[in-house]
Amino acid sequence: MVRTPGMSKRAPRIDVRKAATVINSDGVEVGATLLDVSGSGFRLHVLEKLNIGEFVSLRVDDELVPAQIRWVLGDEAGGAFLGPVDTAVL
Numbered sequence: 001m002v003r004t005p006g007m008s009k010r011a012p013r014i015d016v017r018k019a020a021t022v023i024n025s026d027g028v029e030v031g032a033t034l035l036d037v038s039g040s041g042f043r044l045h046v047l048e049k050l051n052i053g054e055f056v057s058l059r060v061d062d063e064l065v066p067a068q069i070r071w072v073l074g075d076e077a078g079g080a081f082l083g084p085v086d087t088a089v090l
Helices: none
Strands: 014-023 029-037 041-046 055-060 063-073 076-081
Touching: 014 041, 041 063
Parallel strands: none
Antiparallel strands: 014 029, 014 055, 029 041, 041 076, 055 063, 063 076
């Protein structure tokens, strides 16, 4: 399949701009802002370094969601949910 102009392989993003916490594999909590979500992943604004490939838990309100960090660029990071997530609760 060839990508054509205007075609995006990413799932639609939902802008949320909400306080969140990333709990890394060592149990250290890192404050973050959840910028947007899709059915398969998320984008964060963070002030502390996250590691690409690290398995984390993302806490938003009372929800705790397992995820993996897939990319880090400056003070933003993105990740993939490791299971189905109801984005309406985030």
